[in-house]
Amino acid sequence: MRNGVNQLKTTLPDGRVVLFNQHEHIAYTQDYSSATPENPGAIVFPNDITDITQTLSVANQNFTPVTIRGAGTGKSGGSIPNPEGIVLAMERWNSILEIDEENHMAVVEPGVLTKTLQDAVKEKGLFYPPDPSSLEICTLGGNVAENAGGPSAFKYGVTGDYVLGLEGVWGNGQAFSLGGKRLKDVAGYDLKSLLVGSEGTLAVITKITLKLIPYPHYIKDLLLTFNTVQEASRCLRQIINSKVQPVAAEIMDRTCIDAVREYSKDSDSIPDSGAYLLLQCDGFTLESVDTQMKVMKVCAKEYNAQHIMAPQTGKETDSIWALRRNISESLKALSTHKESHDIAVPPNMIPNYFDYIDSLNTRDSIKILAYGHLGDGNLHVNVLNLGLNAEEWFDEKLDLEYELLKKAVEMGGSITGEHGIGKSKKNYMDLMFSATDKLHFKLIKNLFDPNNILNPGKWI
Amino acid sequence: MRNGVNQLKTTLPDGRVVLFNQHEHIAYTQDYSSATPENPGAIVFPNDITDITQTLSVANQNFTPVTIRGAGTGKSGGSIPNPEGIVLAMERWNSILEIDEENHMAVVEPGVLTKTLQDAVKEKGLFYPPDPSSLEICTLGGNVAENAGGPSAFKYGVTGDYVLGLEGVWGNGQAFSLGGKRLKDVAGYDLKSLLVGSEGTLAVITKITLKLIPYPHYIKDLLLTFNTVQEASRCLRQIINSKVQPVAAEIMDRTCIDAVREYSKDSDSIPDSGAYLLLQCDGFTLESVDTQMKVMKVCAKEYNAQHIMAPQTGKETDSIWALRRNISESLKALSTHKESHDIAVPPNMIPNYFDYIDSLNTRDSIKILAYGHLGDGNLHVNVLNLGLNAEEWFDEKLDLEYELLKKAVEMGGSITGEHGIGKSKKNYMDLMFSATDKLHFKLIKNLFDPNNILNPGKWI
Numbered sequence: 001m002r003n004g005v006n007q008l009k010t011t012l013p014d015g016r017v018v019l020f021n022q023h024e025h026i027a028y029t030q031d032y033s034s035a036t037p038e039n040p041g042a043i044v045f046p047n048d049i050t051d052i053t054q055t056l057s058v059a060n061q062n063f064t065p066v067t068i069r070g071a072g073t074g075k076s077g078g079s080i081p082n083p084e085g086i087v088l089a090m091e092r093w094n095s096i097l098e099i100d101e102e103n104h105m106a107v108v109e110p111g112v113l114t115k116t117l118q119d120a121v122k123e124k125g126l127f128y129p130p131d132p133s134s135l136e137i138c139t140l141g142g143n144v145a146e147n148a149g150g151p152s153a154f155k156y157g158v159t160g161d162y163v164l165g166l167e168g169v170w171g172n173g174q175a176f177s178l179g180g181k182r183l184k185d186v187a188g189y190d191l192k193s194l195l196v197g198s199e200g201t202l203a204v205i206t207k208i209t210l211k212l213i214p215y216p217h218y219i220k221d222l223l224l225t226f227n228t229v230q231e232a233s234r235c236l237r238q239i240i241n242s243k244v245q246p247v248a249a250e251i252m253d254r255t256c257i258d259a260v261r262e263y264s265k266d267s268d269s270i271p272d273s274g275a276y277l278l279l280q281c282d283g284f285t286l287e288s289v290d291t292q293m294k295v296m297k298v299c300a301k302e303y304n305a306q307h308i309m310a311p312q313t314g315k316e317t318d319s320i321w322a323l324r325r326n327i328s329e330s331l332k333a334l335s336t337h338k339e340s341h342d343i344a345v346p347p348n349m350i351p352n353y354f355d356y357i358d359s360l361n362t363r364d365s366i367k368i369l370a371y372g373h374l375g376d377g378n379l380h381v382n383v384l385n386l387g388l389n390a391e392e393w394f395d396e397k398l399d400l401e402y403e404l405l406k407k408a409v410e411m412g413g414s415i416t417g418e419h420g421i422g423k424s425k426k427n428y429m430d431l432m433f434s435a436t437d438k439l440h441f442k443l444i445k446n447l448f449d450p451n452n453i454l455n456p457g458k459w460i
Numbered sequence: 461m462r463n464g465v466n467q468l469k470t471t472l473p474d475g476r477v478v479l480f481n482q483h484e485h486i487a488y489t490q491d492y493s494s495a496t497p498e499n500p501g502a503i504v505f506p507n508d509i510t511d512i513t514q515t516l517s518v519a520n521q522n523f524t525p526v527t528i529r530g531a532g533t534g535k536s537g538g539s540i541p542n543p544e545g546i547v548l549a550m551e552r553w554n555s556i557l558e559i560d561e562e563n564h565m566a567v568v569e570p571g572v573l574t575k576t577l578q579d580a581v582k583e584k585g586l587f588y589p590p591d592p593s594s595l596e597i598c599t600l601g602g603n604v605a606e607n608a609g610g611p612s613a614f615k616y617g618v619t620g621d622y623v624l625g626l627e628g629v630w631g632n633g634q635a636f637s638l639g640g641k642r643l644k645d646v647a648g649y650d651l652k653s654l655l656v657g658s659e660g661t662l663a664v665i666t667k668i669t670l671k672l673i674p675y676p677h678y679i680k681d682l683l684l685t686f687n688t689v690q691e692a693s694r695c696l697r698q699i700i701n702s703k704v705q706p707v708a709a710e711i712m713d714r715t716c717i718d719a720v721r722e723y724s725k726d727s728d729s730i731p732d733s734g735a736y737l738l739l740q741c742d743g744f745t746l747e748s749v750d751t752q753m754k755v756m757k758v759c760a761k762e763y764n765a766q767h768i769m770a771p772q773t774g775k776e777t778d779s780i781w782a783l784r785r786n787i788s789e790s791l792k793a794l795s796t797h798k799e800s801h802d803i804a805v806p807p808n809m810i811p812n813y814f815d816y817i818d819s820l821n822t823r824d825s826i827k828i829l830a831y832g833h834l835g836d837g838n839l840h841v842n843v844l845n846l847g848l849n850a851e852e853w854f855d856e857k858l859d860l861e862y863e864l865l866k867k868a869v870e871m872g873g874s875i876t877g878e879h880g881i882g883k884s885k886k887n888y889m890d891l892m893f894s895a896t897d898k899l900h901f902k903l904i905k906n907l908f909d910p911n912n913i914l915n916p917g918k919w920i
Contacts, residue, residue, distance in 0.1 A: 193653030
């Protein structure tokens with residue numbers, strides 16, 4: 001392993017390979033998950049494709065682990081390096097290569113921040129919908145690697161729905177170019193989709209062609225409060241049955257709301273409530289948006305909403321969305337430890353899943369809560385430590401983790417809706433996949449990365 | 461090979477295996493492409509999963525080719541059997557197992573006709589958008605195998621965008637269940653997407669879970685005529701630049717229009733013109749649809765449209781769409797031979813591609829024309845024989861085929877936008893794929909179907 005790092009030092013041009021230094025490079029040892037940080041042997045900052053193919057070539061010769069890294073905002077430990085391995089840092093590949101207004105497409109390097117692209121295309125009247133909460137600090141390459149979602153996925157789909165083309169280098173060192181500036185293409189097996197969500201285990205992505213859509217002309221938001229999350233969930237089902245398709249339908253339970261009220265020291269403008277349902281709709285005309293808003297308000301009344309708040313100014317809208325964005329920070333302030341999962345279930349099972357969470361909440365020392373993408377059935381389930389010592393907490397959280405994930409799968413869901421398996425969920429693959437499935441995954445991995453140099457020790 | 465058929469006869473229950481009989485089973489020898497028909501040794505009509513796994517098991521033991529067949533409406537020869545091989549006829553698997561109104565999903569067997577599902581879900585206010593022209597006679601299993609598109613793909617995407625779950629049996633005999641009733645799921649490699657568009661070369665699909673959306677409340681159509689297809693194409697680019705997203709944007713060139721006028725003996729209601737642009741838009745309110753229509757009409761005038769026709773009744777709408785639907789039949793009536801390709805190019809390259817077609821149209825004996833999905837950049841390019849003898853025609857069409865496909869790829873496009881490679885395009889894979897790409901395809905094929913029993917002799 002060490003050999004690989006040393007050989008790279010002499011192979012690549014000066015400055016591309018930096019030996020790991022705990023003091024300077026602490027950020028490269030971890031991501032936004034609670035997985036244990038690890039120290040790599042070196043960090044490679046490639047300048048061009050040759051740097052990447054040479055890195056992979058040396059790694060293949062020496063069986064040196066290579067962990068590709070965007071901004072390290074992943075929530076499943078996917079970009080935590082192997083001890084003494086290489087971090088392939090793509091953060092400098094941050095150019096928007098083209099915004100093709102005629103075709104409604106963008107061509108970007110993987111290190112471009114999601115928000116940077118959204119802002120750039122919005123100026124041209126175009127829209128790149130995928131909006132993970134970390135959009136201001138996460139990279140499009142990471143979004144592709146994880147097939148990231150976000151609130152707008154309810155109407156507009158996830159990252160993979162916008163990927164038209166990918167260029168890069170497979171783990172075996174072969175360069176590839178899959179898809180491109182074409183909206184339809186059914187030639188050959190769809191290796192592009194195989195790569196989306198592959199969590200850095202198959203290839204290094206160097207260029208991404210993304211589909212854009214016209215920026216929605218009118219957008220409105222609506223905040224509803226309910227006594228219970230179950231009521232809020234049923235209200236949304238009714239909205240959907242009325243054939244309204246909200247852009248986003250985000251839910252927050254009482255614990256989240258209390259935490260945000262306390263964290264923001266604002267219990268006046270944030271009403272006390274059992275559940276918040278934050279809705280957004282858009283359309284080509286103001287009238288069509290207002291009609292959708294009207295339907296949603298009717299459903300809200302029918303399902304006993306306590307408050308119906310439609311922000312009138314940009315500032316009011318921002319403050320409503322700030323509630324949602326501040327949850328994670330507010331919860332951290334509330335507890336000594338916090339573990340976050342992102343289960344997905346069939347959307348109509350959400351009330352039952354909330355019931356299940358209620359049934360587990362029997363102690364003061366530990367608290368389970370959920371918020372997130374109600375429309376897609378994708379919840380961020382958090383477990384908070386409110387009084388256990390570290391050892392008790394560790395045992396408890398493992399037990400609860402297993403139960404929470406198992407229940408999602410039993411309901412027909414997934415152990416991860418948008419964060420990926422990475423390191424954090426690798427022990428739970430058996431909940432979803434048969435021995436044959438896992439064998440097929442391994443054989444595919446082996447095909448593109450025969451020496452298992454790309455992100456070893458993660459889920460595959 | 462023969463051994464496989466004989467062994468199946470004794471293995472499967474009575475009535476499941478029918479020996480091929482030229483008289484009764486002629487339909488099973490071909491599809492809707494111009495590829496040469498072949499006589500299989502037997503046709504298997506499976507009743508349940510066991511019949512399928514046994515068929516694959518016997519085929520694996522005897523290296524007997526198995527060609528899975530839906531309704532045989534494919535346009536690339538994908539369901540043409542191997543001589544003496546087995547046709548696995550899925551046409552009786554035609555139950556809609558569930559329309560899940562709460563989750564906006566449907567669970568179907570692969571033999572359900574596309575239109576049957578569309579009609580069934582429309583009754584519940586739901587919409588299954590993918591609409592290949594053959595939707596009244598093609599199956600959803602075939603649509604998944606080919607990743608079929610259609611006019612509505614411009615706004616709503618292709619079949620693969622609606623596939624949430626697939627169940628079936630890999631060529632190696634292992635059963636699988638991929639995805640399910642969940643809108644978000646990033647666990648493991650995306651084998652479901654690998655299977656979509658795999659043209660019956662990897663697995664037998666036995667159950668499909670599809671995403672539905674609310675049925676659009678209001679739909680309107682607009683027929684524009686222009687002097688040239690180039691003008692029509694530029695008009696559509698302007699509509700899109702005005703941030704209107706039509707559901708469909710279909711184009712027909714002069715030859716198509718002349719053929720339909722002649723075929724339908726209706727030169728009164730079908731105006732003489734160089735190009736038709738057939739647009740559809742939809743929305744949540746009538747007002748939003750009318751606003752889109754207004755924008756489209758402004759663009760039409762700006763780009764010198766000759767006629768602007770907005771049908772006012774259902775009958776008028778049907779007759780406008782009949783123009784588009786009757787093209788293929790009308791062209792057949794016009795020529796002794798007809799060869800159809802479905803190239804895709806970056807949408808803004810369409811005018812250039814039409815220029816290229818013009819440049820090839822230098823003789824009276826052979827005519828090249830194009831119609832289809834202008835919005836996606838996906839054209840059905842047809843070559844008509846208007847006077848060559850069979851031998852001359854064969855040579856000419858091969859030359860033209862190569863040139864037409866090569867040009868699409870040179871423009872950044874694909875040799876097939878929605879019909880698949882099958883038998884018809886297998887010799888043109890080199891235009892798009894490197895030796896490494898093709899090796900990767902073969903290794904993937906080998907992983908799931910190691911004895912190469914599923915649809916051998918096609919593109920892979």
